[in-house]
Amino acid sequence: MAKPICSRFIHLEDSQDVANGSNGFKFRFISYNILAQVYVKSSYFQHSPSSCLKWKARSQAILMDFKNFDADFLCTQELDEYSTFYKSNMENLGYLSLYIKRSGQKRDGCGIFYKPSRNIRRTRLYILVHPQLGSGPGGHLRWSFEFEVHICVPNQSAGLSELSIAQLLQMEEIDYNDLVNCMSALNEIGNNKVLDLETRHAPIKELSRKHQPDDPHVRLKRDCVGLLAAFQLNDSSNHIIVVANTHIYWDPNWADIKLAQAKYLLSRLSQFKELISNKFTCIPSVLVAGDFNSTPGDEVYRYLVSASEVAPIQLRSLYAAHGGEPTFTNCTPDFTGTLDYIFLSGSRLRAVSLLEMPGPESADVIGGLPNHHHPSDHLPIGADFSVLQSP
Template structure:
């Protein structure tokens, strides 16, 4: 939990005091009725009443439970003096009070009386069963003319973390307000992400302020360098904008080059070149949707095992994107994916580089964008192609690419043995994709993918998928245990030598 105080007076600053309230003998434990109460936590959406193990600091915290201050039947202990405070295990069962005063910047004297905010009793942070890493038969889908050239592997994570601006109580009414609050969710998300210990992390729906103030500095502590590409127009309110953030371990990779894909600019160029003057305004209104992609070229460190046995420079290209969400704009989704893939093709022709294409594509398995990614083309009779009022998808023969992309999670379908049957049951039999990567009150389906170039990479392991029944115990996502409406995907890859550049 984090308690925040913001003052709006430019010439004044606040002095804060954190205190913990002990409610007699009974406060040392949390009773069942407190845990099951619907109003557990604080009513203010900025405050959360749950302890967490995330690596957030409590500033210049005072010694825990030093001399207490009695107030009638209550005893208060000061536990910190900063604008943020993360409850600890010692706080469970107790109440936290945030006390702050406005101080005149010139005289340093308090202005008016101190103000306070008070939480309900702190409860333990929910801890869902950790997801396991499942080893798959990495050689099962390799051609005989290919051989392994490196003993090193790396892991890549893709995760839509659900921005604060999108996490409304109306949309996710089934999630307790304290569990939906950003101060709680950010700690839970950080704990989950850090526990995966991925070498490369692709996050979507990261607000620019959250990237700068939280994700970048916190993951920096764990050895990650980061890059961020925010969307090109405002979303939701004010100047809060979300985007795509890519992190990689400094001890394993170095940054070589970055490409930023702004679909707005591509839409403007397309409209100028193809759309009649009378239709340009309508075309821009339909195509300009602020989505972006961040493409990062990395180089493995010289002392890392991923370097080619012959000493050749080993590069890796990682694309991270968030495709437009509106389901009725099927043409826009497909056009965005096609635009990204054509850009990646240009990069591929300039260097023989393994590629990952990660993100929230807002497209279900079997849709036209998914077909283009997974099959390299879209059948001209595909029903999605009937939605094309601007004729931007014609001729349909142009909807192709030559990248040998394969969905990482389809590797589960190619494994043999009883041990994998449970994981296969969590796949769609027709597409070999997960049954879902997002579960909300009105949607269950797969929107997120990790694609890789199968001529240069092979899947070694996958993060296990979740079963819907376990998630439904909390109605849907997000929940106290899982702090996004999406689940994380993670795959372990091994570099391999390619003798063929053809698809699949």
């Protein structure tokens, strides 16, 4: 496959102001729905060249994308072939990983790949300065200045030292099927009301029912999943970040289910953040990534960025805070729009650059995805973050 035309990080205008308050530690964070091979059917993607849909070509193209991103944290959705392909290949690139497969017979899931360390090549650079004749005793003098340059390289190589990046502290899995065990979820979905998770742990009485599509027990069981993980960064303050990665249900006609999942996500995220705060006596930053199958302005999106007391944790959208959401992150002839987001919370992380997104007239997306430039029907999103000094 050809290299994507838009695959660079654009420095933000206020990045210098951020750098002035930084403690010097930066990391790269990417989110990417890679399109599980199990869903790659020629009938679904008639617009795509057949050679772009084959597993051998796609797997290598996705792996090359991962390598070129050189991310420290990579959140993936629709990740299948994890144990047979991605886990070992990503380990060869220096990554450790977390993975949860979807429930039931589904073959894909969500993964978080992270680099515990980066390789650093240490090179000595000598600069020789020749002053003018007569500038010192003997006429000619030569001063030698020695500098040590640290160059980050993505792959493992002999003779290189390591710079520690992040250490996994704790993780939890999210199975949205657990919503069927929430009395409030059943009541609210059944009554087509906004879900309240305050009584999410209330016991459920056994109900006699027929498993019909309008039965809340059936509607809530969509086999969607997510991951929560806490990492300690190797910055000067050992700052802790909580990373959430998820894939919300797809059907636009089931907006109530998607909202129920979004509320369950924030409920679990809030509890996990509190657990980490108490256990490690810290105030962690939060990064939430995923395919939310919701466009800007949808009820799910509005809830996630509501900035009100309704949501248990206050989030802001990365791209929206820096010029607006991308025009699209999913591009097919049937649908082109923004479904993928990175949200964050806390005051210690500042974006210094964003992954550039193509426009609708960009040559690498015309005709729809996947194509020779992009192995998925989704586009990756991401940023370089700087960790700010403690207040």
